[in-house]
Amino acid sequence: MVKQGVLPDEFSKPFWDAANDERLVIQNCKACDRLQHPPLPACRRCGSEDSLEWKEMSGRGTIYNHGVVYDCPVRLLQDDQPFNVAVIMLDDDPGIQMFSHLPGAPVDDVPAGASVEVIFEASANGQKVPEWRVTG
Amino acid sequence: MTTQHAPDSMYRSTEGLGIWEHRGKVAAVGIGHSPTARRWDETPETSMGAWSILALRRAMEDAGVSPDQVDGLVVVPETTTGANWPEGKALPMDVVNAFNTTSDPLDGVAQLSTEWLLKNMPELTNVKFTMYAPVCMSAALAVAAQAVGDGLTHTCLVLKSWHNLEGRYYQGGANAEDAIPGTPAIRNLWGAPASYGTALQFAEYCRKYGKTHDMMAPFMENSRRNGLMFPEGYWAQHRPERLTEEDYLVARWIAKPASLYDNDIPIMVSGAYLFTTAERAQSMKRKPVYILNHATSTTQPRSLTPTLDEVEEDTARTARKIYEGAGITAKDLSFENMYDGFSLFHQFHLEGLGYRGIKFGEALDFYQTDISIEGPNPVSPSGGNIGSGRSRFWMHTDCIQQLQGRAGDRQVTGVKPEIAVSGGPMPTGGSFTVWSATPD
Ligand SMILES: [Zn+2]
Numbered sequence: 001m002v003k004q005g006v007l008p009d010e011f012s013k014p015f016w017d018a019a020n021d022e023r024l025v026i027q028n029c030k031a032c033d034r035l036q037h038p039p040l041p042a043c044r045r046c047g048s049e050d051s052l053e054w055k056e057m058s059g060r061g062t063i064y065n066h067g068v069v070y071d072c073p074v075r076l077l078q079d080d081q082p083f084n085v086a087v088i089m090l091d092d093d094p095g096i097q098m099f100s101h102l103p104g105a106p107v108d109d110v111p112a113g114a115s116v117e118v119i120f121e122a123s124a125n126g127q128k129v130p131e132w133r134v135t136g
Numbered sequence: 137m138t139t140q141h142a143p144d145s146m147y148r149s150t151e152g153l154g155i156w157e158h159r160g161k162v163a164a165v166g167i168g169h170s171p172t173a174r175r176w177d178e179t180p181e182t183s184m185g186a187w188s189i190l191a192l193r194r195a196m197e198d199a200g201v202s203p204d205q206v207d208g209l210v211v212v213p214e215t216t217t218g219a220n221w222p223e224g225k226a227l228p229m230d231v232v233n234a235f236n237t238t239s240d241p242l243d244g245v246a247q248l249s250t251e252w253l254l255k256n257m258p259e260l261t262n263v264k265f266t267m268y269a270p271v272c273m274s275a276a277l278a279v280a281a282q283a284v285g286d287g288l289t290h291t292c293l294v295l296k297s298w299h300n301l302e303g304r305y306y307q308g309g310a311n312a313e314d315a316i317p318g319t320p321a322i323r324n325l326w327g328a329p330a331s332y333g334t335a336l337q338f339a340e341y342c343r344k345y346g347k348t349h350d351m352m353a354p355f356m357e358n359s360r361r362n363g364l365m366f367p368e369g370y371w372a373q374h375r376p377e378r379l380t381e382e383d384y385l386v387a388r389w390i391a392k393p394a395s396l397y398d399n400d401i402p403i404m405v406s407g408a409y410l411f412t413t414a415e416r417a418q419s420m421k422r423k424p425v426y427i428l429n430h431a432t433s434t435t436q437p438r439s440l441t442p443t444l445d446e447v448e449e450d451t452a453r454t455a456r457k458i459y460e461g462a463g464i465t466a467k468d469l470s471f472e473n474m475y476d477g478f479s480l481f482h483q484f485h486l487e488g489l490g491y492r493g494i495k496f497g498e499a500l501d502f503y504q505t506d507i508s509i510e511g512p513n514p515v516s517p518s519g520g521n522i523g524s525g526r527s528r529f530w531m532h533t534d535c536i537q538q539l540q541g542r543a544g545d546r547q548v549t550g551v552k553p554e555i556a557v558s559g560g561p562m563p564t565g566g567s568f569t570v571w572s573a574t575p576d
Contacts, residue, residue: 003325005315012318037439038322044436064443067328067335068392073306074327076314082389085326087336087441097439099326108392112343125315129325 001080001101005125014054015039019128022120026096028055037096059118061088061132064097066110076124082107088116088132100132139211139250139266142279147432147567148461151453156429156461158285160575163417163424164536166199166410168192169368172525173404175300180234184215184299184404185244189257191406192293199410200421201291203259206410208289209266210280211250212273212296217402217526218330219301221246222308246299253295265289272296273407273529274475274559278430278567280411290413296529297406306330323440328391331478333441335394337563338480340444342393345497349393353381355503356397356479359516362509363523365545368533370403370525393480400477400521407529409536414575425539428555428570429461435564442564447481448496450564451488458489458557462570466490468555471514471538471548473531474568475560477521484563486515511550517543518558531558532569539573 008016018025026035029043031051042049066086072078083101090096102110103121116132123129148156170187180186196203221227221242232241236255243252250266265288269276273296280294306329310316316324342348360379363371371377379397387395417424435450437443442450459465466489474485483499492513494502507515518534521527537543538553547553559568 003327004313004321006318006321006325007315008318012322015322016318039319065336065340067332067339067394068389069327069329069332070389070392071329072327073311073329074324075307075312077327082392083327085328085332085391095438097441099323099328099440101326123315123325129321 001077001083003123003129004074004076005123006127006129008127011041012039016127018054018056019120019130022128024057024059024118024130025054026057026090028053035093035096037098057090057092060091061098061116061118062091062094063110063112063114063116063134064089065112068108084108084110086110086132098130098132103131103133105134137266139268141268141270146279146282148430148457149432149434151457151460153461155463158281159428159461159463160426160572161414162281162284162411162427163414164409164411164427164571165417165420165422165424166195166201167533167536168194168196168198168408169533170406172370172373174370174374175302176404178228178231180231182404183231183245184297184406185235185248185252185256187404187406188248188253188295188297191297191408192253192257192295195293195408195410198422201410203257204261206260206291206293207262207264208280208283208292209250209253209260209263210269210276210283210292210294211248211253211266212271212276213248213268214271215246215248215297215299217298217300218306219299219303219402220309221301248297265292272561272567273532274561274567274569275432277409277532277569278432281427281430281569284411284413290416292411293408294411295406295408298404298527300402300404331394331399332391334478334481335391336441337444337447337484339393341483344444347500350385351500351503352479353384354507355482355515356384356522357381358507359476359479359519359522361519362517362546363519366519366524366530366534367544369519369523369530370401370405371523394478397522398479400526403525403527405525405527407527407533409532423540425536426572426575428464428572429458430567430569431457431461432567433565437564447484447563448488451484454568455488455490458568458570464555464570466493470551470553470556471517473516473518473535473556473558475520475528475531475566476516477526477528477561479522481563482516488563489557509546509548509550514548514551517546517548528561534558535571539571
């Protein structure tokens with residue numbers, strides 16, 4: 001399934017540029033040594049804007065939870081219904097979540113707790129998007 | 137008069153604040169509802185603005201208050217159910233021009249300002265206090281209660297309205313585009329519908345506690361039953377159909393484990409209340425329902441979607457705030473009337489409150505017992521959004537009516553209606569009001 005294209009804005013450009021280089025980066029506050037995702041203009045803990053950086057992740061994670069979407073509001077995805085939308089916890093910090101369609105995994109047959117690794121898929125306009133593949 | 141959004145200081149959002157300083161000194165007296173409709177038919181008479189005016193006038197009439205006695209107005213400016221006026225679609229100028237206009241032609245159609253209301257309700261000659269509250273009636277009630285308590289207004293109307301337009305909701309805008317901006321894309325590219333987050337929490341709940349989706353059926357049947365006895369509601373007015381266990385179990389999925397009926401139906405509706413001081417309430421037409429406390433949660437999840445742990449921590453914290461400020465315990469609740477749109481999070485509210493001693497993981501078993509309005513443990517006597525459509529205010533109307541003894545066919549009979557709490561919307565993030573038949 002092909003996701004909507006992505007038009008990186010100034011704020012999100014580092015995330016999307018890294019994805020095009022097949023690297024997963026997550027916003028990190030250097031002062032708090034704490035990741036946050038989705039990214040924000042300031043650290044949610046200390047409020048600092050200056051100590052935010054983009055930190056490269058290991059690209060490994062675990063399936064935390066999942067649902068199956070049968071009635072999707074996004075037009076480009078409607079032909080692919082039903083499909084999995086899983087929540088991945090990053091090994092680097094299990095408090096950080098990312099969504100995944102779990103490409104290759106059967107619909108509604110998702111092993112909670114299974115290991116996954118990041119892959120990068122082209123979206124409708126070619127921008128690469130982080131996705132996750134079950135490894136065991 | 138420029139209307140400001142309520143400052144954070146008006147909400148009671150932390151623990152340890154003690155008894156609310158205005159406990160029992162603010163009362164709800166009048167209730168006003170518009171009719172309901174599935175979608176707007178684009179006539180002036182049924183516009184969101186027209187129905188807002190109708191609801192406000194009915195609330196004043198219900199309380200026996202003349203418009204010149206009203207000196208305050210708290211309004212939720214957002215009115216969308218998820219439907220926005222399509223870009224490029226011609227404005228309904230016949231509707232716009234049927235009213236006194238403001239600088240925004242969609243005022244009264246797809247959003248609502250206090251300026252528009254006051255321009256179109258010339259009878260409100262003495263309004264000196266106006267304020268906005270975000271998104272839900274639940275927030276507006278907290279603001280109005282605090283405002284009356286603080287003496288900013290002594291006779292205050294509170295309003296929440298909803299518009300619903302043609303077409304399937306949430307399917308326009310960015311969701312119809314071939315590409316979307318990078319910042320929202322980080323969250324939205326996966327196409328999860330609105331109920332997905334709640335579905336996830338419910339899935340985790342079922343795994344943790346060994347429960348199943350079909351255990352929701354008695355709650356769903358009870359909610360529709362109560363909704364059909366709510367003459368102000370959508371199902372009672374337009375589709376007086378029972379919801380059976382079988383209907384529920386065979387319903388199509390939206391975001392499994394959330395099915396069609398677990399999602400509330402978006403509708404057009406306006407609701408208004410008249411709040412006043414306990415003193416002034418004595419001379420009004422209806423029995424006052426006293427406010428013992430209001431409480432708010434502003435919790436944000438750590439990442440994309442709240443985990444079950446985050447939900448349970450927050451509902452427990454919210455309950456402590458509710459009880460602390462009102463000076464009550466769970467034992468004082470006559471019935472349970474928290475928010476339910478989506479149905480799959482109602483158990484979080486109920487367990488957080490510890491209603492009838494329920495602990496985390498026990499609500500779905502509780503649903504298998506007598507939760508009717510006739511029994512000793514009523515659950516959602518309003519029927520909520522599931523029973524009457526998406527207003528997010530049925531539970532407030534119901535609490536007031538139950539405590540006034542005028543809930544009609546829905547009147548609880550297995551318990552004496554004395555103290556109740558209602559609020560929402562989400563288990564993490566919402567505002568809650570404690571109601572009482574007596575000021576102490
Ligand atoms: Zn920080």
